Amino acid sequence: MFLIEGEHLIEEAYKAGLLKTIFFVNNNPYFDIENYQVSEQVISKLSSVKNNQGIVGICSMKANFDLSNKILLLDHIQDPGNMGTLIRSAIAFGFNTIVLDECVDVYNPKVVRSTQGALFKIHLIEKNIVDFIKEYNDYYYLATNLSSSNNLSDLKIQKDKIGLILGNEGQGVRDKLIDLANIDFKIEMKSMESLNVSIAGSIIMHKLN
Numbered sequence: 089m090f091l092i093e094g095e096h097l098i099e100e101a102y103k104a105g106l107l108k109t110i111f112f113v114n115n116n117p118y119f120d121i122e123n124y125q126v127s128e129q130v131i132s133k134l135s136s137v138k139n140n141q142g143i144v145g146i147c148s149m150k151a152n153f154d155l156s157n158k159i160l161l162l163d164h165i166q167d168p169g170n171m172g173t174l175i176r177s178a179i180a181f182g183f184n185t186i187v188l189d190e191c192v193d194v195y196n197p198k199v200v201r202s203t204q205g206a207l208f209k210i211h212l213i214e215k216n217i218v219d220f221i222k223e224y225n226d227y228y229y230l231a232t233n234l235s236s237s238n239n240l241s242d243l244k245i246q247k248d249k250i251g252l253i254l255g256n257e258g259q260g261v262r263d264k265l266i267d268l269a270n271i272d273f274k275i276e277m278k279s280m281e282s283l284n285v286s287i288a289g290s291i292i293m294h295k296l297n
Contacts, residue, residue: 089146090195093135100205101238106147113142115148128250134250136197147208149195154211157249158296159227161217163265164256165191172202173286174254177204181293189217200203204257217253222266223289227251231261232292236271240295250296254289 089108092101095117101107102118109122113131116123134144161185165171171192178186192199200207214222221229228247232254253269255261266272275288283291 089148090200091134091136091144091197092147092200093137093144094141094201095143095266097200097203097205098143099148100208101145104150104208106208107145107284108148109146111144115143117126120129136203150208150212151186151245152251153213153226154185156157156182156211158183158187159249160187160250160289160293161187161220161229161251163189163217164259164260165254167257168192168196168198168255169202170284170286171196171199172204174289175199175203175210176206177286177290181290181297183293184209184211186212187217187220187251188212188218202285217265221251221265224251229253229269229271230296231255231266231272232274233261233266233272234274234286236272236274238271239276240273240274240292243271243273247297252289252292252296254285254292256286258286 092098098107098110107121110118111124111126111131113128131140131142131144157203160178171194194212227249229251253261253265275283275291
């Protein structure tokens with residue numbers, strides 16, 4: 089279970105069937121959910137932001153395991169904002185399953201807020217990426233690598249099942265994962281060496297969409 093706050097996230101959790109309990113100050117939009125009217129002091133204690141919207145919910149974590157044809161594999165992503173953006177972009181571009189290897193907690197309040205409800209639509213698997221690749225070898229794996237001679241714009245992937253590997257903000261994708269991938273590549277750029285991982289990941293997922 090985890091906490092969410094704000095009307096938009098609570099509505100998305102409700103539509104996903106994951107909202108279990110709500111605490112509200114003035115307005116309760118969901119009378120078919122266990123609910124409690126509380127004081128502003130109680131909401132402020134539960135909230136992780138200064139200017140809360142007066143409503144907090146308790147949600148169940150998604151328990152279903154599903155593998156989509158396009159998978160995002162995240163190698164030691166640590167920044168909550170990056171994680172939230174990557175989850176939103178993954179849903180937007182059809183990467184409906186994410187494999188997490190030693191990443192920031194996706195139920196961190198900052199991650200939850202930044203997903204804007206996409207967290208309730210994604211399938212999450214916590215697993216060592218090396219083990220995952222060995223177990224699911226029917227996917228075509230692509231890894232980002234700033235030293236690669238392959239450019240994103242030149243990739244022509246004719247595979248039904250693909251896995252995109254993105255790496256840590258400071259270190260990138262680990263060498264052993266690059267070695268296991270079917271191909272490595274980089275985004276060709278002008279006057280810059282690299283991009284923020286969430287920006288790069290969004291660009292790549294759009295290209296592979």
